[in-house]
Amino acid sequence: MSAVTATRTWVRICAIGDLEVERGRAALHGDVQVALFLLRDGTVHAVSNRDPYSSAQVISRGIVGTKGDAPTVASPMYKQVFDLRTGSCLEAHGKDPRPLQVWPVARRGDDIYLRWEE
Amino acid sequence: MSDILSPLRERIVVVGAGMVAHRFLESLLTRTDADLDVTLIGEEGRHPYDRVGLTGFFGGRGDDELTLDPVHIDTDPRVRFLPGDPVRRIDRAERQVVTQSGEVVGYDRLVLATGSYAARLAVDGFSLPGCFVYRTLGDVAGLQAFVETRSRELGRPLTGHVIGGGLLGLEAAGALQQLGVEATVVQSSDRLMSAQLDLPAGTALARLIEARGIRVRTGALTTLLTPDRSGSVAALEFRDGSHAAADVVVFTVGVRPRDELARSAGLTCDPRGGVVIDERCDTDDPAVMAIGEVASFGGMAVGLVAPGYAMAEVAATRILGGEATFDGYDLSTKLKLTGVDVASFGDAFAETPGALDVVYADPAAGVYKKLVLSDDAKTLLGGILVGDASAYGSLRPLLGTALGADPAAFLLPEGGVELPGGDLPDEAIVCSCSAVTAGRIRHAVHEEGCTDAGGVKACTKAGATCGSCVVAVGKIVGRELGKMGKTVSHALCEHFDLSRRQLFDAVRVSGLTTFSAVIERFGRGRGCDVCKPALASILAVLTGTHVLDGENATLQDTNDHVMANMQKDGTYSVVPRMPGGEVTPDGLITIGEIARDFALYTKITGGQRVDMFGARLEQLPDIWRRLVDAGFESGHAYGKSLRTVKSCVGSTWCRYGVLDSVGMAVRLELRYRGLRAPHKLKLGVSGCARECAEARSKDVGVIATEKGWNMYVGGNGGYSPRHAELLAEGLDDDGLITAIDRYFMYYIRTADRLQRTAPWIQELEGGLDELRAVIFDDSLGICADLDAAMAGHVEGYEDEWAATLADPEKLRRFESFVNAPTTPDPSLAYVAERGQVRPATEDERRSEAVLIASTTLAVRR
Numbered sequence: 001m002s003a004v005t006a007t008r009t010w011v012r013i014c015a016i017g018d019l020e021v022e023r024g025r026a027a028l029h030g031d032v033q034v035a036l037f038l039l040r041d042g043t044v045h046a047v048s049n050r051d052p053y054s055s056a057q058v059i060s061r062g063i064v065g066t067k068g069d070a071p072t073v074a075s076p077m078y079k080q081v082f083d084l085r086t087g088s089c090l091e092a093h094g095k096d097p098r099p100l101q102v103w104p105v106a107r108r109g110d111d112i113y114l115r116w117e118e
Numbered sequence: 119m120s121d122i123l124s125p126l127r128e129r130i131v132v133v134g135a136g137m138v139a140h141r142f143l144e145s146l147l148t149r150t151d152a153d154l155d156v157t158l159i160g161e162e163g164r165h166p167y168d169r170v171g172l173t174g175f176f177g178g179r180g181d182d183e184l185t186l187d188p189v190h191i192d193t194d195p196r197v198r199f200l201p202g203d204p205v206r207r208i209d210r211a212e213r214q215v216v217t218q219s220g221e222v223v224g225y226d227r228l229v230l231a232t233g234s235y236a237a238r239l240a241v242d243g244f245s246l247p248g249c250f251v252y253r254t255l256g257d258v259a260g261l262q263a264f265v266e267t268r269s270r271e272l273g274r275p276l277t278g279h280v281i282g283g284g285l286l287g288l289e290a291a292g293a294l295q296q297l298g299v300e301a302t303v304v305q306s307s308d309r310l311m312s313a314q315l316d317l318p319a320g321t322a323l324a325r326l327i328e329a330r331g332i333r334v335r336t337g338a339l340t341t342l343l344t345p346d347r348s349g350s351v352a353a354l355e356f357r358d359g360s361h362a363a364a365d366v367v368v369f370t371v372g373v374r375p376r377d378e379l380a381r382s383a384g385l386t387c388d389p390r391g392g393v394v395i396d397e398r399c400d401t402d403d404p405a406v407m408a409i410g411e412v413a414s415f416g417g418m419a420v421g422l423v424a425p426g427y428a429m430a431e432v433a434a435t436r437i438l439g440g441e442a443t444f445d446g447y448d449l450s451t452k453l454k455l456t457g458v459d460v461a462s463f464g465d466a467f468a469e470t471p472g473a474l475d476v477v478y479a480d481p482a483a484g485v486y487k488k489l490v491l492s493d494d495a496k497t498l499l500g501g502i503l504v505g506d507a508s509a510y511g512s513l514r515p516l517l518g519t520a521l522g523a524d525p526a527a528f529l530l531p532e533g534g535v536e537l538p539g540g541d542l543p544d545e546a547i548v549c550s551c552s553a554v555t556a557g558r559i560r561h562a563v564h565e566e567g568c569t570d571a572g573g574v575k576a577c578t579k580a581g582a583t584c585g586s587c588v589v590a591v592g593k594i595v596g597r598e599l600g601k602m603g604k605t606v607s608h609a610l611c612e613h614f615d616l617s618r619r620q621l622f623d624a625v626r627v628s629g630l631t632t633f634s635a636v637i638e639r640f641g642r643g644r645g646c647d648v649c650k651p652a653l654a655s656i657l658a659v660l661t662g663t664h665v666l667d668g669e670n671a672t673l674q675d676t677n678d679h680v681m682a683n684m685q686k687d688g689t690y691s692v693v694p695r696m697p698g699g700e701v702t703p704d705g706l707i708t709i710g711e712i713a714r715d716f717a718l719y720t721k722i723t724g725g726q727r728v729d730m731f732g733a734r735l736e737q738l739p740d741i742w743r744r745l746v747d748a749g750f751e752s753g754h755a756y757g758k759s760l761r762t763v764k765s766c767v768g769s770t771w772c773r774y775g776v777l778d779s780v781g782m783a784v785r786l787e788l789r790y791r792g793l794r795a796p797h798k799l800k801l802g803v804s805g806c807a808r809e810c811a812e813a814r815s816k817d818v819g820v821i822a823t824e825k826g827w828n829m830y831v832g833g834n835g836g837y838s839p840r841h842a843e844l845l846a847e848g849l850d851d852d853g854l855i856t857a858i859d860r861y862f863m864y865y866i867r868t869a870d871r872l873q874r875t876a877p878w879i880q881e882l883e884g885g886l887d888e889l890r891a892v893i894f895d896d897s898l899g900i901c902a903d904l905d906a907a908m909a910g911h912v913e914g915y916e917d918e919w920a921a922t923l924a925d926p927e928k929l930r931r932f933e934s935f936v937n938a939p940t941t942p943d944p945s946l947a948y949v950a951e952r953g954q955v956r957p958a959t960e961d962e963r964r965s966e967a968v969l970i971a972s973t974t975l976a977v978r979r
C-alpha cells in the first residue's frame with residue numbers, strides 16, 4: 001500500500017437514457033473529458049476522450065465495434081483502435097501503441113457513475 | 119571568455135539578381151533568423167523574375183506576373199537591394215566589390231550569380247536594327263516594340279528568322295508567331311535540338327513544328343546579314359549562296375557564362391567559360407562562391423535552372439554552417455512549346471557501352487519514342503519522346519533502375535507506366551511519406567508474413583501517414599501473393615468475408631435495411647471502422663434514409679458522423695454547397711457574416727466554394743440554422759458522395775464558350791447532390807476545349823463542343839492523377855445526363871470499398887468498350903434498373919442539414935458534453951495569423967502567451 005491515499009469517489013455523470021447504443025458521448029468532470037460508450041449488452045465503458053495520437057478530444061466520436069471478442073472504439077482522427085474494457089491499443093497503424101485511460105463505471109438505477117481518484 | 123563581443127554580422131554580397139540568386143536568398147533568409155547583412159546587386163533595373171517563363175510575356179504576362187516573390191527583398195530588413203547598378207570589379211584583397219556608380223560594398227562572403235549572356239553569330243551585320251537575342255525582359259520588350267513599329271512602317275506582316283534550332287530557338291519562333299511574324303527556324307546542323315535529339319527524333323520534331331506553321335531550315339549556315347535602305351536588317355545569306363528575306367532576326371545560338379568579373383579578379387575559370395567550382399560551390403577563393411549558369415562544375419556550365427537551384431541550396435546551407443554538396447547535372451529537358459511534346463532524358467544518344475535502344479515510331483501521328491536500355495535490356499538509361507511525352511513524368515524517376523517489364527509497353531500510345539503484369543522495380547518508392555520501396559514491401563510479404571496492406575503498414579509504415587499509397591501497396595501484395603500461389607482475399611474485414619460488391623448485392627437482394635440485420639445474416643461480431651461506413655454507404659443508396667437515422671448514426675465515419683469535416687484539433691469545417699461554383703453576392707455576404715460571427719477561419723477550396731474552419735461540435739447546428747435560413751444546403755464535403763461540379767464561366771460570358779457550362783454544372787450538381795458512393799465523386803464542366811474547368815481530372819469530365827457535350831470518365835487528381843478518357847461525343851443535355859446516371863449507378867454497385875472511378879475503370883473487364891456497351895447498348899440488361907435507382911435518388915433527396923435541424927433527437931448528438939451540453943471543449947486554443955485564427959501548436963500552447971481560448975472567441979449575432 002502506498003503512503004499517500006488517493007481519495008476515491010463515485011461521481012454521477014449522466015442517466016442511462018442520455019446514452020445511445022454504440023454511439024459515444026463525451027462527459028466533462030472538472031477539466032477532464034471522458035468518452036462514454038453504451039454497448040448492445042447494456043454495459044457502459046468510460047475511457048479518456050483524448051486521442052493519444054492527435055491530442056484532440058475526440059474519442060467519443062469514434063466508431064464502436066469489435067475486434068475478436070474485444071469491444072472497441074476506433075479514433076475518428078487517425079483510426080487507431082482501442083479496447084474499451086482496458087483502454088489498450090489493439091491497432092496502432094504503424095505507430096507505437098498508446099493506451100487510453102479507463103474509469104470504472106457503475107450503474108445505480110438509471111444513473112451512471114464513474115469512480116474518480118483525486 | 120571574459121569579454122563578450124557582440125557577434126559581427128556576416129556580410130554577404132550577391133552579384134546578379136537572377137533566378138538563382140533569388141532562390142539563394144529565399145533559402146538563406148527563410149532558414150535563419152540570424153542577423154545577416156545581405157546586399158543583392160543586379161544589373162537589370164528590376165526585381166528577379168522568371169526567365170524560364172519569359173515567353174509568357176507575349177501571352178500577356180506582364181513584368182508583375184513574371185516577378186519572382188519579392189517579399190524577402192522588399193521587406194526583410196537584413197537585405198539591401200541595388201538594382202540597375204552592375205558590379206564592375208571585385209577586389210579580393212580588400213574583400214569588396216565596386217559597382218558602376220562607384221559604390222563600394224565589403225563582403226565576408228561573395229556569391230557570384232551572374233548567369234549567362236546570349237551569344238550572337240559572329241557574322242557581319244549581327245547588330246543591325248532588327249536583330250535581337252532572347253534572354254531578358256528588356257530583349258523581349260524590345261523585340262515586341264520593334265515588330266509593332268516595323269510592320270506598321272512596312273504595312274505588312276513581317277518575316278522573321280530565328281537562328282539556332284535548340285530549345286530556346288523553338289520557343290523564340292513560337293513567340294515570333296504569336297507576334298504575327300511569319301517565322302522560320304534556321305539550324306546549322308542536320309536536325310532540330312541536336313544536343314538532345316537523334317536524327318529521326320529531330321526530323322519528327324521538325325514535322326510537328328511545321329504543322330504549327332513554323333518553317334524549319336536545317337543544314338543552313340548563316341554567313342551574312344544585310345540591311346535595306348532604312349538600315350534595318352532585310353535579308354540573310356547562307357553558305358550555299360542562297361538568300362532569304364528577313365525583317366527581324368533572333369539569335370538563339372547558345373549562351374556564355376558571364377565570368378568576366380571572376381576572370382579579371384584572377385579566379386580560376388574554365389577555358390570554355392564559367393567560374394570553376396567544387397561540389398561545395400566554392401571557387402578557388404574560400405570567400406567566394408559561384409552558383410547558377412555562371413558556374414562551371416566538372417568541366418561543364420549548363421543553361422538550365424534546376425541545377426542552379428540545387429547549387430543555391432548548397433550555398434545557402436553551407437553559409438548557415440551546414441554540409442551539402444552539388445551532385446552534378448541532370449540534363450533532362452522537356453520543350454514548353456504548346457502543342458508540341460518533346461522530352462529527352464538520361465543517356466538519350468545511347469553512349470553507354472553496349473546500350474540498346476527500343477524505338478516506336480508512328481510517322482503519321484508524328485510520334486517518335488526511343489528508350490535506351492543497358493546491354494541486358496533491363497535498366498533504363500535514357501530516352502527521347504517526340505509527339506507524345508506523356509510518359510516522361512513516370513519514366514524519368516525510373517532512370518538507372520530496372521524497368522521490370524517489356525520496354526515496348528512503355529512506348530505504346532496511352533501506355534502509361536502502370537503496366538499489365540509489370541512489376542515496379544525494387545528501388546521504386548511506393549510510399550513517399552515513409553520512403554518505403556517496392557522491394558521492402560515484397561520483403562514484408564515473402565519474409566515477414568504480411569498478407570494485406572494492413573499487415574504491410576504495421577511492418578514497414580507504408581501507408582501509415584497520409585494513406586494515399588495504400589492501394590498501390592495492396593496491388594503489390596496481391597501480385598506477390600499470386601506469385602506464391604496464394605489467393606488474395608477480397609473480404610471486407612474480419613466481420614465480413616464478402617467484398618463490397620458482393621455485400622452490395624447481398625443487401626440489395628435480401629432487402630435488409632439495418633446494420634444489425636445485415637451483420638447477423640452475412641457477417642459476425644459488431645463491425646468496425648471498415649465495414650460500418652461501407653455498409654452505411656450501401657444502405658444510403660439502397661434505402662435512401664438519413665445518415666443520422668436510428669442505427670445508421672452509429673455507422674458513420676468521422677466526418678459523416680456529424681456531417682462536417684473533422685480538423686486536427688477535433689473541431690470541424692463547414693462547407694455549404696455552391697453548385698457549379700456559382701454564388702450570389704448576397705450569399706457571399708451571408709457566409710462572410712456567419713464566419714465572422716462564429717470567428718471561423720475561411721478559405722476558398724480547390725472545389726470552387728468557401729470552407730469555414732474551427733466550428734465546435736455544439737456550434738454546428740447554430741451555424742447551419744443560419745446557413746439554411748439563408749437558402750444554403752449541405753455541400754457534402756464530408757461524404758463519400760458527390761463533392762463538387764467544377765465549372766468554367768462558359769458561353770454566357772466567355773467569348774470562346776460554346777455551351778452553357780455553368781448551367782450544366784448547376785444542373786448536374788443538383789441532380790447528384792447527396793448521392794453516396796464507394797468513394798467521393800467529382801465532376802467538371804468546361805465550356806469549350808480550352809478546358810478551364812480542368813474537367814478531365816474528374817470522375818466525369820464534360821466538355822462542350824460545337825456538336826454537343828463530350829463525356830470523359832475516370833479522371834482523378836490526388837495521389838495517382840489520371841486524365842479522364844473519352845466515353846462519348848456530341849451528347850445533348852438529356853443524353854449526357856442519362857449516360858452519367860448509368861455510369862454512376864453502375865460504379866456504385868460494382869466498385870470496391872474506397873475505390874474511385876479511375877482505378878475502377880482500370881480494373882473493369884473489357885475497359886471502356888465494355889462500359890460503353892453497358893451504358894449505351896444495355897449489354898447487361900440493367901439500364902432500366904440503373905435509371906430507376908437514380909430516379910429514386912433524385913426524388914428522395916432532402917438536405918441532410920435542414921432535416922437534422924428539424925429533429926430534436928438528432929440535434930442532441932451535437933451537445934458537447936452529456937453533462938454540460940453547451941460547454942465548449944476546454945482544450946481548444948488558437949493563435950491569430952494573417953488576420954484569422956488557427957489551432958495553436960504544441961509549442962505555442964506551452965508558451966501560452968499568444969493563445970486565444972476557444973471560449974473567448976465571442977459569438978456575435
Ligand code: SRM
Nearest residue numbers: 683691722723724725726727755761834835836837838874
Ligand atoms: C478543403 C479542401 C482543400 C482546400 O482547402 O482547397 C480539401 C480538403 C481535404 N481533402 Fe481534398 N480537399 C479539397 C479538394 C481536393 C481536390 C481538388 C478538387 O476537388 O478539384 C483534390 C484532387 C482531385 C481529386 O479528388 O481527384 C483532392 C484530393 C483529395 C484526396 C485524394 C483522393 C484520391 O483519389 O487520391 C484525399 C484523400 C481521400 O479522399 O482519401 C482528400 C481528402 C481531403 C480531406 C477530407 C482529408 C481529411 O480526411 O481530413 C480534407 C478535409 C476537408 C475539410 O474540409 O476539412 N482530398 N481534394 C478541398 C475541398 C474541396 C471542396 O470544396 O469540397
Ligand SMILES: Cc1cc2nc3c(=O)[nH]c(=O)nc-3n(C[C@H](O)[C@H](O)[C@H](O)COP(=O)(O)OP(=O)(O)OC[C@H]3O[C@@H](n4cnc5c(N)ncnc54)[C@H](O)[C@@H]3O)c2cc1C
Nearest residue numbers: 134136137138160161169204205232233410411421422423
Ligand atoms: C526564354 C528562356 C527560356 C528558358 N527556358 C528554360 C527551361 O525551360 N528550363 C530551364 O531549366 N531553363 C530555361 N532557361 C534558362 C534559365 O532561365 C536559366 O538557367 C536561369 O535563369 C539561370 O539563372 P541564373 O540566376 O544563373 O542567371 P540569370 O537568371 O541570367 O541571372 C543572372 C543575373 O545577373 C545579372 N548580372 C550579370 N552580371 C552582373 C554584374 N556584373 N553585376 C550585377 N548583375 C549582373 C544579369 O543581368 C542577370 O539578371 C530559359 C532561358 C530563357 C532565356
Ligand code: SF4
Nearest residue numbers: 766772775805806810
Ligand atoms: S473553357 Fe471555354 S468557355 Fe470556359 S472559360 Fe475557358 S474559354 Fe471560356
Ligand code: FES
Nearest residue numbers: 549551583584585
Ligand atoms: S502514407 Fe504512403 S505515401 Fe503517404
